[in-house]
Amino acid sequence: MTLDEGKQKFLQSWGALGSSWGINRTMAQIHALLLISPEALSADEIMDELMISRGNANMNIRALIDWGLVYKELKAGERKEFFVAEKDMWEVVKCIITERKKRELEPMLxxxxxxxxxxxxxxRSEAFVKVIRDIKLFGSKADSTLDTLTKSDSNWFVGTFMKMIR
Amino acid sequence: MTLDEGKQKFLQSWGALGSSWGINRTMAQIHALLLISPEALSADEIMDELMISRGNANMNIRALIDWGLVYKELKAGERKEFFVAEKDMWEVVKCIITERKKRELEPMLxxxxxxxxxxxxxxRSEAFVKVIRDIKLFGSKADSTLDTLTKSDSNWFVGTFMKMIR
DNA sequence: CGCAGATTTCAGTAAAATCTGAAAGCTTAT
DNA sequence: ATAAGCTTTCAGATTTTACTGAAATCTGCG
Structure with a gap:
């Protein structure tokens, strides 16, 4: 498989994966594109590569920055903004966990x-309250577990945790 | 808050939560409705309660059954099918993890x-392959961790795991 | 200040996802 | 065999979500 074929396939599948996780296709594709790009890209380069409009590119780049998955980078002597993605997978996952926890788990609790x-x-009301309590109990456990997880480092996760849990 | 108000709010927020997790609103609402219902409900009761069409109800109930979150129940002397939700939260979560792992993580790997x-x-191709390898590495770890997790029981999760991880 | 280069916003449009309702397909009792 | 009672299917309608493109706004330099 050539780089270009692979790249297309990666943009495509990362986009699809995003969709099933409530993240829109374009946002996921921009993220994918930045992930595999050795240097920072400008908005124009992103528009070009993914064949999307300026507005669309801008909005999704902002969203990625809000999530903490992408950073703005200013190049000396250039007025344009360039963008880079966080490349450390553990950081990426921590970012996503933290944001979703904040946006979904906490409000739900x-x-x-x-x-x-x-x-x-x-x-009927007993059954109702029981379900609510169970969800709350489970949710709180998940909340504190995720807290601990996002505070630990990558090596801990890929190393120790794997052994401990087996 | 009265039971009816609470119920409405619960159906509403469970539906919204579903949406941000790539599960359609109606499917999540049917699940919510069955969760808090002391007895099994028929398709008609579900249609009624959520004000949705027969086709919509049927398709989403099937999807819930495919996910393993809802079971069909036949009442003696009744020709209709009735449906009950899995009520144990740990089972629900295991179900979801198992299915999403199968549908998303594994194909992605x-x-x-x-x-x-x-x-x-x-x-450029080095950066590309590095990202792919990192994702693969991380994904495989997640895969086996989730395997272990779904094979362990609820008490282990809420008890031991919480202590171990701290 | 004024303007060139860049970003942001947003109303309108397009695309995707979801829902409806009616018809077709089963199943069971008689 | 057939009819009543349910369930399933799916083409078309509706709703929701995402995208476009152009105008407005910002930024900083001469």
Whole structure:
């Protein structure tokens, strides 16, 4: 397989993977493109490579920066902005865990808290509250586990953790 | 908060959560509805409760069954099918991990394998192959970790694991 | 200041995902 | 065998999400 074929296939599958994780195709593709690029790319280069509009490129690059997956880089003597992706896979995964935890897990736990105030007066409300409590319990455990995980380093994960868990 | 208010809010937020995880709103809502229902529900009851069409209900119920999150239940003397959700949260999570691993992680690793055959002839192809290898390495670790996780039981997760990891 | 080069915004459009409803397909009781 | 009662399917409609392109805004240099 040639580099160009491989690159196309990678952009394609990273984009598809993103879709099934609630991340839009283009955002994932920009991320993929920056991941495999040895140097920082400008917005124009990204637009070109992925054949997308300026607006689309801009919005998705901003989103990636918000997620902490991409950094802005200014080249001396250039007025344009260039972008680089975080290349360390463990950092990438930590980033994603941290952001999703903040955006989804935490708000969800907050809602479960409110919901657990439903009075348990019959079978239906008992079943309801039980589910809410279980979700809350499980969610809290996951929350603190993920906290610990994102504070530990890559070697710990790929080394020690693997042995401990087996 | 009354049961009905709480229920509405729960259906609503579980649906929203699903969306950001690549699961469609309705599928997540049917799951939510079955989770909090003390008895099995028929397709008609689900259609009614969520105000959706027969076709929509049927397709999403099937999808939930495929995921292993919902079971078909036949009541004696009834021709209709009834549906119950798996209520044990740890089982639910194991189900989701197992399915997503099978549907996404494994195919992705397969693609990375193909992609790592790109020859490393210059800076660009070296960077490309390095990223592919990193993803593969990380993905394989995740794969076996998740395997171990889904084979362990709930108590182990909420108990031991939490202590070990701290 | 004024303008050239660059980024951001956003209304309108396009594409993708999801849903509907009716028809076709099963299953079981008689 | 057939009809009633359910379930499944799927073409077309609807809704949601994403993208475009051009105008507005920003930035900093002469």
């Amino acid at each position: 907050k809602i479960m808290d409110e919901l657990s105030s439903v009075p348990e007066t019959d079978e | 397969k693609i990375m394998d193909e992609l790592s055959s790109v020859p490393e002839t210059d800076e």
